[in-house]
Amino acid sequence: MQTQFKQHILATSIAALLPYSAAQAQELPVKKPSEVVIHAEKIPAPNIDGVTQKSALAATSDVATLLRDVPGVSLYSAGGVSSLPAIHGLADDRLRIQVDGMNLISACANHMNPPLSYIDPTQVGSIQVLTGIAPVSTGGDSIGGTIKVNSPEPEFAAAGQGTLLKGQAGSFYRSNGNAKGGNFAATYATEIWSLNYTGAIAESGNYHAANDFKAAKLAASDKAWIAGDVVGSSRYKSENQSLSVAMRNAGQLLELRIGTQNIPYQGFPNQRMDMTGNNSEQVNLRYKGQYDWGTLETRLYNEHTRHRMNFGDDKQFWYGNAPGMPMDTEGKNTGALIKANLMLSERDKLSVGTEYQRYRMNDWWIASGTGMMMAPNTFVNIADGQRDRLGVFAEWDANWTAQWVTQLGLRYDSVKMNSGNVAGYSSMYGNPALPSSVPGAFNAADRQRKDNNIDLTATASYTPTATFSMDGGYAMKSRSPNLYERYTWASNNTMVMNMNNWFGDGNGYVGNLQLKPEVAHTLSATLNWHDAALSDWEVKVSPYYTQVHDYIDASSCAAVGKTCGTRKDGFQNLSLSNQKAKLYGLDISARKQLMSTSEIGSVSLSGLLNYVHAKNTVTDSGLYNIMPLNARLSLTQKKDHWDNTLEVQMVDAKTDLSDIRKELRTAGYTLLNLRSSYTWKQARFDVGIDNLLNRFYNLPLGGAYLGQGATMGAGVAHDTQVPGSGRSVYAGVTLKF
Template structure:
């Protein structure tokens, strides 16, 4: 698909305005759990805590602008949030992990939509559906997450907003403005463009945004594939190339908004096409991902408070196979895999001013999700992958209905509290399945109608499951003076299993089991119908010290501990009564089971202005350090993909129109690993990055060098390297070597 065609939308605006990306300043309140219930403008600031009561970090403004130049992955914009790291995945599909909890365990919303990854390998996570150039602001709830921020999760919440609609001032006439930008990154030959246009009157606003980004395989700092001798392949990566790390992504959106006095009605239509995206830590690659979204919201201000309503629909079609680095033999037929997901949701929320002291937020939320996952046969001749269509999940259903209430009280100028409760019902079901063939024996899957076969045994069971979950949150904030505040709280949060955790059924061979893996460890997995919902109990406390103006210095310390009951972790197949193939390649076949987990840690962040503006400019020192300890309570082993001790230190100089940054990043060796998964240890490392930006009138220029010293390292959360054929255990995914980048944008 051309990046300049707005697919599946009834308008032909894209023909007139190729690839657009405008970021407008917010003018009305957006969805979000804020104690304020007015339509006052959203304040967009650089990365800093802005609401200690809710533990919120808000990213926006020039802080986001600098990060966009270095990444095409929206998750990559979150790199400076204390306690947040990224699971390695594709170039636009990293998975955020917050205090050791990631992916489905976090509540991630994009423009108010609860998006679901429709893929057995979670290649299309929620943040992959919005390009960094179209992000207006991001809220990260890293402490105790209010119940109004969303349910069906046991960790924090990440709420992404595109630019809010902008309208012309009274008497201004028609407002026309936009922005055009482009970037280049040397490592992987990455490049892309974005362009946007806004046309608005006093009551009606129309904006169109689109972007395209692509990159080849990136290179590590040195050769790393020692011992890998590929067979005849279509394309063998070079000795420093990280195979299957290439990508191309196209995103477009159209927004129409109507505003009258205290009422706002907005319709957003979005379209995504990813022609390909490689995954160095997955056995499969994305060979297509298309998504169409429709998102309608209403916000109104009344004498009693504020009313918000939203309804959305999102359809995803996702296909996987092997890209050239993984294809193996030139005669390989590959393994085509298809997924279709249909996601419909609705939200109604009222923020009611009860008194000058009290505010009440009440709401209801509904989500209807349908998903099928099937793999077409590779021939008409009966065999291991033929002649039938393989049904991995057939007619999968996951429906959730929630109600919630949240009470905010300002007892005095020093004391403030927030208490919330959310009740949720999650109903799941799936249809009957079948293998590639109905034959018995090593090459066969068995008759799906025979309860003694693997698919037949699954089909004979009752698949319908209903979970009734209860979430609670309580926070208390004490502000003794203008230079300090303290907040502590407790939360109980629940998450029901996803469709793959419950309904992935096949244990017939290693190949099929390998396809069920969103952990990036290259192991094989099978689901478990008997899984219970996870329940997390969290205690968190934050101390915040700063000067009265929050301009000269600041220090914030957050300590937390979480106990997760019925934590869904990996176990040997036999532990849940399943018979899986024996492996001899050091990878393992596993299932899911309810166990327990404990996670504890501390985040420390701060800043200090070293000098105010003079001939040499102003200087500011920023830093953060995070420590996390995660243990499986049943086995006392480490939890998978938890980040070791890590820190960042940056010196920022501002002189005239220039902002220059020297940043050092330090990561300790990873020694606490998940033994059941054969997770690999990684060595500690340090990286040096340089960034510079220049703004002049309507033009912005960003320059930078990542990994200046070209240091070789392997990411603790990068997973197992299976980016090319043959796939060998024991090699973690290497991080990128030195990359020089430049980005320029102009407003008009």
């Protein structure tokens, strides 16, 4: 049945995605390769030409979901505003993700506050996604692609206009989870100055699956009743605000942006803890200047995060005499960038620059109760964590002819890491001053590390005709471990290991001081057929192959010289080690205008198909959380003020699994979604239905269900995957003034 389902996806998708062959050849200007840009005027999820409909703003509060239609992108499920994007099977810290040019870092043992959680979808101006070989100038210390999310560019009054005053307000409601929210934006500008404010709030209760996936019972002994179809710990509330002031003059722009975030709560169905607070303040100063010799860009930013975890409404709070388990994290992130684009000739451009990031983090757990398990001292998970990165890069672009463009890039990053002394709640965790104990051995070890990472890219783009282009190349990219991968230490306690889990698989983890940086070698290409005017049809085919040396993957504790406690609940206690991995696959995307008449309007078909195969070549096991074969088809009709879309999403069964993590299988499924919008003067109305047929399915990248009960104990079932959402009807309205 799984083979038949996979063949059905392939046959249906390819038949729809490849409707026409290439037309007659003509000269065509060179285009920039392997890049998807999503603009705010058409948010959120891009179709194959990089543009999507605003209607999805009413359907999501998670910026990561704006990427769901980008070929090669999949999403790790997490909290309601904190999904983690993956590109070609590489996710989280393996990607370079920037928000308004800031390289944000997840300050949490469970990665509950990833970079894309720090901006609301309604505050996004554009998203650039580089799923192929990302230029070295877009950032180092990553082996996957690059995602750049930017707020709208400052607006100024036109010459002679005097002043510009404009604004926008919107709200939405979603039936599943009783989700609701609103947003507001206002701009006041002259020809020289621009002042902008944006604010957004979103909240939701627990969402419902299409059917019962567990027994209806008390969420925990000290909690309320929870129905069998309710996905526990999926509620959230998020508040984001931003204020920017900009000045321009003679080709130069200076902008100061200040942002704040407050998340009072966010549940996580695949974690043993929930977020009980996340507060962030960001100050971001940038300068862009146009000169005779080229352009200059500089940026200086500072971000401070205060993060808290404990048990939310659906997880048991009291354990004996211990009222909860407070966990605190503080991260301080300072960065700077200087980049110059030098126009050496009509043919050649040289980009050079340097980038610096200084990151400090503390992760501590305040004592709870009076027993030795979580008292009387503060548990120090990571003390004075340091991760400093200094990078320099050079990139040469050459337009050899109207058909040939090449790019060569070289980057060096020095990554320095260190941490301070640690300690457990009590003597049962070991004496921190005694080298023979677990914390003592960590404290006595040399914890300072310096990695010298080299990135190299070589790409070319060839456009022989008006209806065909191709680009591709080779990249060597490097990534150093994060602080949690290297410096979490408590291998002698299952409870503590459970708390250090940024994977959502329910297992317990301990770090490894001996980890080396990952080094990935990638070959990729994109073949693009289209009509000469780029208005009727287009087909893109993108194969890729990546081999990762020193890939950081889960391993048994014994394999890295650690002794971890055994467990009988179906989950594992694991560490991390450098291994090897191989990933390859294919992305296909296409669009075709089917008809355009005065009676019906414009009707078009678009779609994409993604396939990735990923394996640990040391253990001959699948890598964790790899999206199975999937496809999406969209039939869109536009007429006058109306924009209507019927969407079919097909996902194959997930059978290539990470054995050591005891990853769960998921069955294949097909979903049907509808959305419609009506624009009238300064107003836009959106309605839609996700999962129209109320189909039950488990999320392939949803992780283990830990959304309710005594998640600190051994009573959580191992065999339950986080399910997807049942039917949800949503509506939204946006007013401009």
